[in-house]
Amino acid sequence: MRHQTIYFKHQPRIIAVSTIAGTKECEGIVGRYVETALNDDMYGESTYEKAECKMLSHVIDGAIINAGLERHEVDMIVSGDLLNQIISASFAARDYSVPFLGVYGACSTMAESLAVASAFIDGGYCDHVVAATGSHFASAERQYRYPLELGTTRPPQSQWTVTGAGGALLSRSGDGIRITAATLGKVVDYGVTDVNNMGAAMAPAAADTILTHFRETGESPSQYDLIVTGDLGALGSRILKDLTWEKGLDISENHVDCGEIIYNVIEDEFQGGSGAGCSAVVLNSYLHAKMMTGSLRRILFVATGALLSTVSSGQGESIPCIAHGVVLER
């Protein structure tokens, strides 16, 4: 490949956002910026999967309403999630008479969907696109690991899948956060096979995309108020800073990881939050608010995804990972 960074000439805007999150997620610093706080992680549904889907619908609706639009004014929904066959996204999209592009990038979905939505707007194909994703602790646990009822002990390097969803309404014009560029990630695999250590598996992908971004744009980390990763957690973030440092790039001054900041007290969650909902919630609540009030002016949002499945792990494969970066400016 010749270049991974693409520039959006017309700078699509995020004109509205919407977020929802579970009780645990809303206790933290980020939590107070979340639009809708659940007091029941089942969200009144009979299964975790249905609750996850309902959260996603909630933020798609929320982003449309907060933008002052009607459903029929939306040109496309770009969404995906962690569940097999991205059922949360597909079933949520069923309720909208709107073209749907399903994407899969595991926990990198928020960045992937923002990049795809931006390209469709910037290229002149759409005026209004919703980019959204989410995850649910309980549906992820039982799909990827064990049913909660087993009460399995969690190892110290594990993370806690965020129960929450976030959506953004991107528009060709209007007031909001401008998306000026994206650095699309390659699949990177350093041979990590420990499915309880996603941070270590994903850190090399984040490092690859961040290093590529700065090499291709010729910019330096200090030109960003924040370099935000998705859900590396505490351990993964340390590995990321080491990996970029080794290559001569110091991001320690302004790096922050959504997984590290979403929970108030790190206890059960060990290394912090994870899941597609992690960066989706933090970006579309806390970070969005900070950008709109001017305390943050320019951020590089790099969401990371671990592209494994229980079948690939069961067959002894290592964990291929990816990270997509999006430049947000105010």
Added chain:
Amino acid sequence: MRHQTIYFKHQPRIIAVSTIAGTKECEGIVGRYVETALNDDMYGESTYEKAECKMLSHVIDGAIINAGLERHEVDMIVSGDLLNQIISASFAARDYSVPFLGVYGACSTMAESLAVASAFIDGGYCDHVVAATGSHFASAERQYRYPLELGTTRPPQSQWTVTGAGGALLSRSGDGIRITAATLGKVVDYGVTDVNNMGAAMAPAAADTILTHFRETGESPSQYDLIVTGDLGALGSRILKDLTWEKGLDISENHVDCGEIIYNVIEDEFQGGSGAGCSAVVLNSYLHAKMMTGSLRRILFVATGALLSTVSSGQGESIPCIAHGVVLER
């Protein structure tokens, strides 16, 4: 939504294709156009999933080589498949140092990836993009239905998942098939819950996209040499023709379904072929050849996908479906 059809001003070209398929698939009329015929559906691998992934790598490589390009000249790979967390696509992409966009549209993936790739080329972000997908009978059976070893009887309305993969190399310029427009599908659900009757579930989605396409473009079916659906099978195709007929659109003259034509003798396969590999193989072998020799000049390629999972079916949900259409001209 205001419109589902987008037009590609610069008309990205399919400058090369590549296909691979299993023994059963290569017996039919389509089979003789397939580039690589397997004589072992395991493709020398230890698991069906690894064989599926290897087929996908084979056609990604094949498309690049057939285009006379090197891997590093490719700007992006857009791919997805039917396996949980699209592991075939992600693991195939791992071997390329190229940006990767994972998409999920079940059996509509070939059309979805062509549409996304076209938008990225037409919008000026990429010069060369590979769009590819595939499926494997045995990996799909054991994930969606039963392990083959059980010897489960198949109901008459069922289809046979195609073992095969197809890839196309799209370019901003060059000689090839031009992609002039795409009609992006909405999620449509008529309440079908029979997971053995995908044709009936997907036909309404195909009808919706085809009706929308002709309404928005103002064209008539006779302006196409073929209106090709992905994998409705024999029964689904009849339903599609009924549904469009009811709405005043007669496509019976020039409609053909990839699932109906891929197998020579319909016996075990009942209603015909299905799977993401079905339309990918037929488009990139038989249809591509017919277009390049001039016997087909203009086709509407509408791949359909059933967006269910075993979990959604187990929870009593019906099957939401989608169909994306792409206009191919020579």
